[in-house]
Amino acid sequence: MSAIVAEGISHWFGSEPALDSVDLVVERGDHVAVLGENGAGKTTLLRILATALRPSAGRLEIMGLDALKERARLRTRMAFVAHTPGLYPALTAEENLAFHCSLRGVDRARIPEVLGMAGLANVAQRRVSELSRGMQQRLAIARAVLHEPLLMILDEPDASLDAEGADLLAEVLKNRTAVIATHNQALATRLCPRTLTLRKGRVLGAGSRLRIVQ
Amino acid sequence: MRTARIAFAIARKDLVSEWRSREMVPALAQFVVLALVIANFGFQIDAKSAPSIAPGVLWLALVFAGIVAFGRAFTSEREQNTLEAVMMTGAPPSAVFAGKAIGAAAVLIVCEAVLLPALTLFFGTPLSPGLVVAVVLATVGMSALGCVFAAMVAQMRARELLLPLLVIPLWIPFIVAGGQAVQVAMGANGTIDEALRLLLVLDILFVVLTSLAARFVLDD
DSSP states (O other): OOSEEEEEEEEEETTEEEEEEEEEEEOTTOEEEEEOOTTSSHHHHHHHHTTSSOOSEEEEEETTEETTTOHHHHHTTEEEEOSSOOOOTTSBHHHHHHHHHHHHTOOTTHHHHHHHHTTOGGGTTSBGGGSOHHHHHHHHHHHHTTTOOSEEEEESTTTTOOTTHHHHHHHHHTTSEEEEEOSOHHHHHHHOSEEEEEETTEEEEEEEHHHHHO | OHHHHHHHHHHHHHHHHHHHHOOSHHHHHHHHHHHHHHHHHHSOOOTTTHHHHHHHHHHHHHHHHHHHHHHHHHHHHHHTTHHHHHHTTTOOHHHHHHHHHHHHHHHHHHHHHHHHHHHHHHHOOOOOHHHHHHHHHHHHHHHHHHHHHHHHHTTSTTHHHHHHHHHHHHHHHHHHHHHHHHHHHTTOSSOHHHHHHHHHHHHHHHHHHHHHHHHHHHHO
């Protein structure tokens, strides 16, 4: 069974088409990079795959479930790292994670583990407003893996991350299915064997790492 | 159980954030006291006129403080993109909504703790248990309605204008019953029980309706 099967996914914002009949199949354990210039529809596609946005048309199946009808169930098995970290500035890094543990019903014993993985153990007690943008992004990634998701949808996760950030992403994606939107060709090549390129909401091409290198 | 845990976590998070940032409570408390001071100077207040003026002043101050408190509850979540992160956990929208409403109601209750003694000071309104219960009951229903509309308009550009236009007409029953409670507390004919019963019925009605509407407002 494929992790994601998207058929004819289209989306309009008013009369403006953002996605036009996009097809995508992602196998379990596969990593797919979504590439394209600004306004190509990468974020819209990722938000639809993450169930944050309902497509105007098309069929979407994620882990064998109808993604339009089973959103609540799917969200417990997947994680979405949006373009902005979505953290509470007045709370500490640890409190932000503890809050999400409460929402997801995850044991708080996971917090030191994910903070350590993200390289944030020494700033656990600092408020998010005092953390750099890169640290906030690391925290958002740490939050995304609290519940051990099977599928990760990441929208430009490398934004604001330093060179070591790519190592963190590689660690996070290990043994998981992932779809990543990025402008960083080097990151896409390193993390994702497959790519999907969008232009003006349409699939321009799909390929493997070998084809990109060629 | 899960719903209660999530609602509590959200309310707690909002209150901790407010405690640390002190963005709203000091400003709202100052606002309600200023409203009473202006009313005190604006009206010719004596023992005879106070019972008819005090309810209006109390509810005007509360309505405008409520508009600010409920509006902020969702605007900050949308601005920081935190609401989407919460919804992506698979938390039931009704639980998220309940948590936000409890947090906003708690902020308003803190303001009421300043407002009611100030009302006693300026207008001589006796601070009876019946009056306190009436104000708290009204706050519950007003919070439910205020939060659902605040969530609805949070992404709109004219939200500061739209929220009062949408929510104040629906708050009128609370203002009528609450005003009656204040008048009875100040010696008018009738019993406060009647007003409390009406407020309780309104609370149940609007809490149920807004919880059902939460899914469509927050997640669709």
